[in-house]
Amino acid sequence: MTGASPASAVPPPLLAVPPRPQRPLPPLRLLRTAASDTVGIFDEELFDELVVVRRYGIATLAYVSDPAGIRHVLVDRFDDYPRLPLIRRLYEPEMGTGTLATAGPIWWRHRRIAAPTLDRRALAPDAPGLAAAAEAQAEALSGQVGAPMNIEAQVSRIWMDLLNRMVTGGDPRGLPILAWLAKVPRKPKALDLMPMPAWLRDRLSPARQSPERQALRAALRGLIAERMAEGYAGPQDLLWRLARATDRETGQRLPLDELRDEASALMGAGEATIRALTWIWYLLGLHPEVEARVHAELDAVLGAAPIAPDHLRGLVYTRRVLDEVMRLYPPIPIVPRQARRRDTICGRTIPRGAIVIVAPWIVHRHRKLWSDPETFDPDRFTEARSRDRPRFAHIPFSVGPGMCSGSHFASMQMLILVAALARRYRFRPVPDVPVSPFGGISLHPRGGLWVVPERR
Ligand code: HEM
Numbered sequence: 001m002t003g004a005s006p007a008s009a010v011p012p013p014l015l016a017v018p019p020r021p022q023r024p025l026p027p028l029r030l031l032r033t034a035a036s037d038t039v040g041i042f043d044e045e046l047f048d049e050l051v052v053v054r055r056y057g058i059a060t061l062a063y064v065s066d067p068a069g070i071r072h073v074l075v076d077r078f079d080d081y082p083r084l085p086l087i088r089r090l091y092e093p094e095m096g097t098g099t100l101a102t103a104g105p106i107w108w109r110h111r112r113i114a115a116p117t118l119d120r121r122a123l124a125p126d127a128p129g130l131a132a133a134a135e136a137q138a139e140a141l142s143g144q145v146g147a148p149m150n151i152e153a154q155v156s157r158i159w160m161d162l163l164n165r166m167v168t169g170g171d172p173r174g175l176p177i178l179a180w181l182a183k184v185p186r187k188p189k190a191l192d193l194m195p196m197p198a199w200l201r202d203r204l205s206p207a208r209q210s211p212e213r214q215a216l217r218a219a220l221r222g223l224i225a226e227r228m229a230e231g232y233a234g235p236q237d238l239l240w241r242l243a244r245a246t247d248r249e250t251g252q253r254l255p256l257d258e259l260r261d262e263a264s265a266l267m268g269a270g271e272a273t274i275r276a277l278t279w280i281w282y283l284l285g286l287h288p289e290v291e292a293r294v295h296a297e298l299d300a301v302l303g304a305a306p307i308a309p310d311h312l313r314g315l316v317y318t319r320r321v322l323d324e325v326m327r328l329y330p331p332i333p334i335v336p337r338q339a340r341r342r343d344t345i346c347g348r349t350i351p352r353g354a355i356v357i358v359a360p361w362i363v364h365r366h367r368k369l370w371s372d373p374e375t376f377d378p379d380r381f382t383e384a385r386s387r388d389r390p391r392f393a394h395i396p397f398s399v400g401p402g403m404c405s406g407s408h409f410a411s412m413q414m415l416i417l418v419a420a421l422a423r424r425y426r427f428r429p430v431p432d433v434p435v436s437p438f439g440g441i442s443l444h445p446r447g448g449l450w451v452v453p454e455r456r
Contacts, residue, residue: 012375013286015328016435016445020044027056038439039333039361046362047373051346053354060354062345065363067390069346073337073356075400079104081337081356083402085195090185091265092198093208094217097258098265099405107402109247113254114262115405117241123409125236126166127309131416133165134158135306138420145455148430150448152278155417156182159274162413167267169235173219180216181268185441221260228256239263266406272331273410275442276322276396277417278449279329283376284321284422285429285451290378291422294318295456298423312415318422320381322414326396328376330360333439335398360395361439369393427451 021043025033033040046052050066064073073081082088082103091101099110116122137158141149160178168174191205202208226232227243234240242263246253254262284291294317301314339354350356365373369390370380379385397404404410421427429435430450438446 012372012377015286015374015376016282016437017374018437018439024054030056036438039359039443040438042359042362046359047365047367050366050368051348053348053350060351062339062348062350062354062356063362064345064356064358065366065369066346067369067392070358070363070392070395070399072345073358074335074398074402077343078401080340080343082340084336084338084355087185087336089195091268093201093205094181094184095265095268096198096261098261098263100265100269101261109250110254110258110262110265111401111405112247112249113245114242114266117238117245118266118405118409120408122241123166123412124309127312127412127416129165129170130162130413131307131309131420133162133170134416134420137161138417138424141421141425141453142455145425145453148450148452151281151427151451152274152445152448155277156271156274158417159271159277159413162417163267163270165237166409167238167263168223169237169240171223171235173223177216177220177223178267180213181264182271184264184268217260220263221256224259224263225256238266242266269404270406270410272404272442273406273413275329275331275444276326276410276414278445279443280322280325280418281427281451282429282435282445282449283325283328285427287376290321290376291426294321294418294422298419302419302423307416307419311419312412315415315419317378318415318418319411320378322411322418323381323394323396324376324378327364327370327394328374329437329443330364330396331442332396332398332404333361333443334359335395358395358398360398361443363393363395366393424456425453426456427453 018037018040021041024030024043024045025041030041046063046065050064051069052063054061064070083100088101088103091098095101097106097110099107099114102110141154160175160182164170164174164178167178186207189205191201207213224239224243226234227240232240242254242259244253284294297315297317301311305311335358337356337358339350339352339356342352343350345356363369367373370393392399397407397410428451430452433450435449436446437443
C-alpha cells in the first residue's frame with residue numbers, strides 16, 4: 001500500500017459517492033441497479049479483496065483488481081479478453097469497423113493505423129491552436145460571473161469546439177457530426193441486443209434509416225474524401241492524418257468507409273474528457289488549499305502570457321491534481337471484458353464466457369492498493385510517493401494494447417482547459433445542491449455540477 005497522507009487535524013471533506021451495498025446484491029437487484037448506475041452495484045467486499053469470482057447460475061462475474069490480474073487480462077492475454085459483444089454491438093451502428101466496435105484482426109489493423117494519428121508527435125502542431133481557442137472560450141464565460149451555471153454543460157460545449165479544431169481544423173460542418181457521435185452509444189433497444197448481421201439491423205431499425213443520420217454519415221465521409229483528394233490544401237488535422245495513415249505491417253491504407261468508421265470512433269470516444277473536466281471543479285471547490293496551489297502554479301508558470309505548449313511541462317502540480325481527480329472519479333469507471341476460454345487469474349478459475357470486470361472505480365479506491373483511498377490528496381502522485389505503487393493501481397485510460405488511444409490528446413486538452421479556466425475563475429459550489437455521481441459508460445454527476453464562477 002502506498003501514498004499515506006500526512007496527519008492532519010481537520011478531517012478531510014466527505015466526498016460524494018453512490019450508495020455502496022454492504023453485501024453482494026442478489027441477481028435481480030444487481031441487474032436493476034446496473035441499468036441506472038453501473039458503479040452502484042459494487043459492494044464493500046470488492047474494495048477489500050483483489051479478485052472476487054461470483055457465480056449466478058450459469059453466468060460468472062469476476063472482479064479483477066489485483067495489478068497482476070489486470071496485467072493478465074488487459075495486457076498479456078489481451079486477445080482472450082475482448083470487449084463484451086453486447087457493448088461492441090451498441091457502438092457498431094455508427095462505428096462499424098472502428099476500434100470501439102470490433103475485436104480480432106480488424107481491430108488490430110485499425111489500431112495500428114489510427115493510434116499514431118493521436119500520439120504525442122502527431123498532436124504537437126495542434127497545441128498552439130488549442131491553447132488559443134481555450135483562452136478565448138474561457139474569456140467568453142466572463143459574462144456569467146456571479147450566476148450559478150452547470151459547469152458540465154459549459155465544459156462540454158468548449159470541449160466540443162476544441163475537439164472540432166483538432167479533428168477538422170475547426171470546420172463548422174464538424175460540429176453537428178461531433179454532437180451526434182457524442183450521444184453514442186444510445187440507450188439500447190431490444191433490436192440492438194439481438195445478434196444479427198449489421199446490414200439486417202440497419203434495414204430493420206427506423207432510427208438508422210433517419211435522413212439526419214444518413215446526412216451526417218455522408219458529411220463525415222465527404223470531409224475525409226476531401227482530404228484524400230489530390231491537391232488538397234486545407235488543414236492538416238486528424239481527418240487528414242487518418243486519410244493518409246498506413247499500416248506499418250502491410251503499408252496499406254484504410255478504404256473510405258472504414259476511415260469513416262474509425263473517424264467516428266475517435267470522434268465519439270472522447271466525451272470521457274468532459275467528465276474529468278467537470279469533477280475537477282467539484283474537488284477544487286471542496287479543497288481550497290489545493291485550489292490555491294493550482295492558482296499559485298498557474299501564476300508562476302504562465303505569468304501574464306497566453307498559454308503556450310511549452311508551459312504545459314511546468315504545470316507539474318496541476319497534472320497531479322488531474323491524476324487524483326481521475327483516481328477518485330474515473331471518467332470511464334468500468335472496463336468489462338469477456339473470457340474467450342477457460343483461464344486462471346491469480347490462482348482463481350475463470351470459466352469460458354465469464355464477464356471479467358476491471359473497474360477503475362474499484363481499483364482506484366481499493367484498500368489494499370491505496371491508503372486513505374477516499375481522501376483527495378494530489379501529492380500521492382509525487383515521484384517519491386508513487387515509487388512503490390503497483391503500476392496498474394491507477395488506470396484511468398486502461399492499459400495494454402486496447403488502452404485509450406486518445407490519452408495524449410485528453411491529457412493535453414485537460415491541462416490547457418484547466419489552465420485557461422483556473423487562471424481566470426474560482427468555481428464556488430452552489431450551496432444545498434447535492435452532488436451525486438452515477439455511472440453509465442462514463443461517470444456523471446446526476447443533474448450536472450452547479451457552481452458559481454468568481455473572477456480571481
Ligand atoms: C479523460 C479522458 C479519457 C479517458 C479517462 C478515457 C478512457 C478510456 C478507457 C478506459 C478506454 C478503454 C475502454 C475499454 O477498453 O473498454 C478508452 C478507449 C478509447 N478511447 Fe479514451 N478516454 C479519454 C479520452 C479520449 C479521447 C479524447 C479520445 C479521442 C480523441 C479517446 C479515444 C478512445 C478510443 C478510440 C478508445 C478505443 C481504443 C481501442 O479500442 O483501440 N479517448 N478510453
